[in-house]
Amino acid sequence: MLWIPLSIGPILFFWFWYAGQEDQALIVLGFLTIPVSIWLMFYCMKVVVENGELRIAFGIGLIAFTYPLHLVEDCRPVRNKWYHGLGIKMRPQGMLYNIRGLKAIELELSNGRLIRVGSDEPEEFCKAIRAQIPQRPA
Numbered sequence: 001m002l003w004i005p006l007s008i009g010p011i012l013f014f015w016f017w018y019a020g021q022e023d024q025a026l027i028v029l030g031f032l033t034i035p036v037s038i039w040l041m042f043y044c045m046k047v048v049v050e051n052g053e054l055r056i057a058f059g060i061g062l063i064a065f066t067y068p069l070h071l072v073e074d075c076r077p078v079r080n081k082w083y084h085g086l087g088i089k090m091r092p093q094g095m096l097y098n099i100r101g102l103k104a105i106e107l108e109l110s111n112g113r114l115i116r117v118g119s120d121e122p123e124e125f126c127k128a129i130r131a132q133i134p135q136r137p138a
Contacts, residue, residue: 009035042087045099047117049128054107056097056117063088065097067107067115074108075129077122084116091116105129 009032016025041059048055049069057064080102089096098104098118105122107115107129119125 042099045097045118047119047125049125049132052132052134054117054129058088058097058099065095067109069129069132070134071109071111072107072129072133073110075126075133076106077126078104078106078116080104080116080118086118 009028012028013025013032016022016028039059041062043059046055046057046061048057052069054067054069054072055064056066080096080098082102084091084096084098086098086100089098094109094114094116096104096116096118098116101118101120103120103122104116104118105125107117109115117125
């Protein structure tokens with residue numbers, strides 16, 4: 001729904017500006033900064049597995065989370081329910097990070113918490129995480 005203010009806002013701004021109503025144009029510009037800021041913070045999700053860490057960053061990177069992989073006990077592909085929603089969610093079982101779709105991976109941490117991370121390719125994502133998890137002695 002962000003497309004509505006992002007498409008109408010600039011039109012209204014220039015309409016008021018060229019009509020000589022700079023104060024209304026500035027009000028429109030002020031209201032336009034809210035959806036633009038939200039869009040910049042959540043337009044994408046970047047997940048990186050390297051150096052023994054899982055890093056999840058949203059948008060331009062202002063919102064980011066890092067989990068050390070030595071805490072990961074298990075990784076498995078899962079499918080989210082539609083009502084789990086999108087974004088950053090705190091669930092009773094743990095955190096959910098998702099930007100689109102229903103496919104995800106679920107990480108089980110050594111403290112019992114679960115973390116779900118949305119992914120278009122959950123099987124490959126789990127392989128990359130398993131390759132970085134330190135091997136525990138049997």
